Amino acid sequence: MSVEVYYDDDADLGLIQGRKVAVIGYGSQGHAHALSLRDSGVDVVIGLPAGSKSRPKAEEQGLRVVTPAEAAAEADVIMILAPDTAQRALYAEAIAPNLAPGKAVFFGHGFNIRYGLITPPADVDVAMVAPKGPGHLVRRQYVDGKGVPCLVAVEQDASGNAFQLALSYAKGIGGTRAGAIRTTFTEETETDLFGEQAVLCGGAAALVQTGFEVLTEAGYAPEVAYFECLHELKLIVDLMYEGGIARMRYSVSDTAEYGDLSRGPRVIDSRVKEEMRKILGEIQSGEFAREWVAEDEAGRPNFAKWRAEGAAHPIEETGQKLRAMMSWVDRPITETA
Ligand SMILES: NC(=O)C1=CN([C@@H]2O[C@H](COP(=O)(O)OP(=O)(O)OC[C@H]3O[C@@H](n4cnc5c(N)ncnc54)[C@H](OP(=O)(O)O)[C@@H]3O)[C@@H](O)[C@H]2O)C=CC1
Numbered sequence: 456m457s458v459e460v461y462y463d464d465d466a467d468l469g470l471i472q473g474r475k476v477a478v479i480g481y482g483s484q485g486h487a488h489a490l491s492l493r494d495s496g497v498d499v500v501i502g503l504p505a506g507s508k509s510r511p512k513a514e515e516q517g518l519r520v521v522t523p524a525e526a527a528a529e530a531d532v533i534m535i536l537a538p539d540t541a542q543r544a545l546y547a548e549a550i551a552p553n554l555a556p557g558k559a560v561f562f563g564h565g566f567n568i569r570y571g572l573i574t575p576p577a578d579v580d581v582a583m584v585a586p587k588g589p590g591h592l593v594r595r596q597y598v599d600g601k602g603v604p605c606l607v608a609v610e611q612d613a614s615g616n617a618f619q620l621a622l623s624y625a626k627g628i629g630g631t632r633a634g635a636i637r638t639t640f641t642e643e644t645e646t647d648l649f650g651e652q653a654v655l656c657g658g659a660a661a662l663v664q665t666g667f668e669v670l671t672e673a674g675y676a677p678e679v680a681y682f683e684c685l686h687e688l689k690l691i692v693d694l695m696y697e698g699g700i701a702r703m704r705y706s707v708s709d710t711a712e713y714g715d716l717s718r719g720p721r722v723i724d725s726r727v728k729e730e731m732r733k734i735l736g737e738i739q740s741g742e743f744a745r746e747w748v749a750e751d752e753a754g755r756p757n758f759a760k761w762r763a764e765g766a767a768h769p770i771e772e773t774g775q776k777l778r779a780m781m782s783w784v785d786r787p788i789t790e791t792a
């Protein structure tokens with residue numbers, strides 16, 4: 456099955472320049488969308504609650520900040536970039552009362568629509584522009600004249616022009632410089648959750664920590680274990696990123712490649728694949744979404760406990776010491792680019 460990919464020439468920036476856009480939330484994605492849209496000539500207002508700690512950042516960067524309800528009332532396109540777990544209440548309290556026929560509600564991830572936590576009225580457009588990368592990279596690429604590829608989807612096309620509007624928004628944040636792929640809310644949500652749980656965040660973090668534990672428990676120096684299991688991972692992933700797994704195998708030694716081919720499938724074996732299928736099943740059935748919403752409503756007890764355990768893992772202390780020796784590695788997270 457081939458996908459439809461859209462580039463700058465397929466998108467009309469004038470569509471989004473002709474609307475007022477409210478960006479609700481000013482975190483990783485929010486700051487990137489808002490600053491890049493503004494730099495693309497779009498009229499942007501930021502919606503944040505009165506006590507939000509993001510308010511000073513947005514104001515320092517020259518953006519006008521009002522409450523989410525005020526932003527939703529004055530805007531034609533309302534992009535919701537608050538945390539997924541905050542969106543349901545935010546929508547009910549601040550956005551739904553301020554919708555009118557012809558307006559559009561946009562998302563950066565399909566979670567709340569896919570799992571029925573938000574159901575906009577039939578007379579508004581509902582679309583998604585989901586960059587396939589962290590917000591700080593989205594902004595950095597835009598500033599550098601490049602872009603992060605985006606997924607674009609339409610859930611509800613009340614105007615008959617929702618896809619073109621979403622594509623125009625994607626152009627405003629640099630997404631169509633790299634390519635915008637047309638998808639659905641269901642496909643984006645399910646694959647995004649699977650990727651972050653099984654491979655990118657959950658799978659990769661557990662693989663790194665477990666490799667580090669095996670080496671240090673066997674008596675090897677934590678510093679050496681850190682280099683082998685975490686630091687060099689970036690160098691290996693960079694090769695995969697540039698030219699696929701084949702490029703990585705071309706670059707490493709034959710000894711490494713033989714070890715990869717003969718031992719890799721023993722680490723990620725059929726049991727792991729079966730567990731990945733179970734994780735996908737929990738995403739598709741809505742079990743993960745129900746669990747995460749309940750965890751959030753209960754005050755996130757497990758989340759806080761697991762986060763603290765992760766932060767206390769010995770690999771973090773070792774990494775802190777080593778990164779201090781490599782000034783080019785320990786880069787601060789900047790809020791603008
Ligand atoms: N992180 C990423 O790179 C990616 C995120 N996404 C999606 O983008 C969306 C935003 O995620 P992300 O950028 O990580 O979020 P962050 O946690 O980085 O930022 C959330 C922002 O929303 C604000 N906020 C919190 N509660 C409310 C509320 N009730 N009303 C209005 N604003 C609120 C926060 O303010 P305060 O500072 O006061 O807490 C903060 O400015 C999510 O749907 C996520 O799935 C999609 C692709 C990648």
Ligand SMILES: CC[C@](O)(C(C)=O)C(=O)O
Nearest residue numbers: 587588589647651655656
């Ligand atoms: C991989 C994590 C992500 O899905 C992302 C940056 O794309 C997220 O939700 O933050």
Ligand SMILES: [Mg+2]
Nearest residue numbers: 587588647651
């Ligand atoms: Mg993602």
Ligand SMILES: [Mg+2]
Nearest residue numbers: 564647648651
């Ligand atoms: Mg995600």
